[in-house]
Amino acid sequence: MNKILVANRGEIAIRVMKTAKNMGIKTVAIYSEADRNSPHVRFADQAVCIGPPPSAESYLMGSKIIKVAKRLGVDGIHPGYGFLSENAEFAEEVEKNNITFIGPGSKAIRIMGSKLAAKEAVKAYDIPMVPGIDEAISDVAQAKRIAKEIGFPILIKASAGGGGKGMRIVEKEKDLESQMKLAISEATAAFGDGSVFIEKYVTSPRHIEIQVMADKHGNVLHFFERECSVQRRHQKVVEEAPSSVLTPELRKAMGEAAVDVARSCDYVGAGTVEFLLDEELNFYFLEMNTRLQVEHPVTEMITGVDLVQLQIEVARGEELTMKQEDITMTGHALELRVYAEDPMNDFLPSVGTLSTYQLPRGDGIRVDNGFEEGMEVPIYYDPMLSKLVTYGRNREEAMNKMIYAINHYKISGVKTTLSFGKFVCEHPAFRSGNFDTHFVKNYFTGDVLGFASEDEARLAALIALTQYLKDRKNLRIPNS
Template sequence: MKKILVANRGEIAIRVMKTAKKMGIKTVAIYSTADRNAPHVKFADEAVCIGEAPSSESYLRGDKIIEVAKNLHVDGIHPGYGFLSENADFAELTEKNNIVFIGPRSKAIKIMGSKLAAKEAVKAYNIPMVPGIDEAITDVEKAKSIAREIGFPILIKASAGGGGKGMRVVEKESDLESQMTRAISEATSAFGDGSVFIEKYVTSPRHIEIQIMADSHNNILHFFERECSIQRRHQKVVEEAPSAVLSPELRTKMGEAAVKVARSCDYLGAGTVEFLIDADHNFYFLEMNTRLQVEHPVTELITGIDLVELQIKVARGEALDMNQEDLNIEGHALELRVYAEDPLNDFLPSVGNLSTYKLPVGEGIRVDNGFEEGMDIPIYYDPMLSKLITYGATREEAIQLMIKAIENYQVEGVQTTLAFGKFVCEHEAFCSGNFDTHFVKNFYSPEALQQKTENEGKIASLIALKQYLNDQKLLRLPN
């Protein structure tokens, strides 16, 4: 594999290209008209404009991407995450054109792309699943009957869903019909598929995922877990590895379950198996993401493994050159997704110009970044600017380093989730490890963040004033 096209943009495009260059592989970037001056375009060996700013006219145009790949004699396509990364048709089109898709086979993407098909595939492997119905449902009376059987609260979920879309928690029977109608409508508009199913709503859940890697020689390894319970709108914002609540025994059990899930669909490459853990530490299979995850850096830091490098090696047909026993957890890593969003206004996207944009540096600090000072934030794509990752010998060290890194991350021109990240890292519930996916609902409010910021500002002013007065005293002292 001498040349790879990265079918993505921003920080993940640069992340993939860095490993490719390290491996002596040439890189091709694609970009939209909105991204012509983006860092990923400059970082690549070659770059081609793929279309206009909307992703439907650029990053989602699989036919155009294949055309560029063929014209430039590309050997492989890495889809990153988002866009076409979990599009089975694109994976198939790549394969048909004799280009290696650096990801799973299209069959696995199809199976795991449907939550219902995924549940069906893993049934034979004795993997715990949340009580509920594993078939699409539109009949409200039938839904009520099932809900009564498993007990309220229940969760209505879109089969083709992700990112919290088409998902509704129903506390009582009288709300079921209206919430079901909304979930079906939202799923139809978001995914073109209105199939929904019902399962028991797990109270006080923690969201734990297991990183796996499978080669074409029947080897599947797991690279331990990531804790992803700090979320807003069912989307992750803070992730860490390892989890503060997993015992070595539970870790082994979940790792083995994740490997079975991968085996159930003849998996190839990097994937993530997602689980819910209840208050009694029972775990349940949720879904499988058939791609590299946004939060993969925390796994890389605690294992010392470059997951993108492994992806490329596996795609080239190489066997994994390690055993499960060779893998160990060293230290602790934390990641904050730095979004151009306003945490004081319901995390709505914040559009503007990055008039100041300076990244923190130092030992134990990693920033996977996709922007530069002076750039505008495009309105067409996900508003993530970067991923801020810290690594320490202990969880406490990683948290303190994250607080320091946030304070040294300078952004002006847009609102970001940096202040929210600091709020999380300084909160007693997070520091103690005693939290779940309801952290934002239970502990966070714009008022709490504003109050905290104002208090910090007052303290900083008092310290500055004290320092000034001390300096004046020194100046007045006789020589």
């Protein structure tokens, strides 16, 4: 594999290209007209404009991307995450054009892209699943019967869903019909598939995921877990590895279950198996993401493994050289997704020009970044600017380094999630490890950051006044 096209943009495009270049592989960037001056365009060996700013006319134009790849003699296409990364038709078309898709086969993408098909696939491996129904349902009367059997509260979920779309929590029978209609409508609009199913709602869940890697020779490995319970709108903002609540026995059991999930669909490449963990530390299979995850750096930090390099080697047909017992973890890592969002205004996107943009530096600080000072944050795409990652010998050190890094990350021109990340790392519930996916709902409002800012301003003023009085006394400055 001599040349790779990265079918993505921003920080993940640069992340993949860095590893490719380290492996002696040339890189091709694609970009929309809105991203003409983006760093990933300059970082690549070659770059091609793929279309106008809207993603439907650029980054989602699979056939056009393949034509560019063929014209430039590309051997492999890495999809990153988002856009076409979990599009089975694109993966299939890439392979049909004799280009290597650096990801799983279309069969695995299709199976795991449907929550119902995924549940069916893993049945043979006796993997724990949340009580519920494993088939699409549209009849309200039938839904009520099922809900009574498993007990309220229940969760209505879109089979083809993700990111919280097509998902409704129902606590009482009288609300079931209206919430079901909303879920079906939202799933149809978002995914073109209105199939929904019902399962028991786990009231205080933690979101734990396991990183897996599989080659074409039947070897499947796991690289331990990531804790992803701090979320807003069912989407992750803060992730860490390892989890503070998993015992060695539970970690082993969940790792083995994740490996079985990968085997159930003949998986190849990097993937993530997601589980819910209840208050009694029972785990349940949730879904599988058939791509590299946004939060993969925390796994790399604690294992010392370059997951993108393994993806490329596996795609080339190489056998994984390591065994499960060779994979160990050391220390602790945290990741904050630095979004151009306003946490004081329900995390709404904040567009504008990055008039100041300076990255933090230091031992144990990693920034996977896609922007630079003076750039505009485009309205067309996900508003993530970068991923801020810190590593320490233990969890406390990693948290303290994250607070330090946030304080030294200088951004003006847009609102960001940096202040929220600091709030999380300083909160007693997070520091104690005693939290779940309701962390934001239970502890956070935009006002909290406002009050914190006011308190900090008052404290700074007091410190300045004290220092002034001290200096005046030392210098014997006259009052007038």
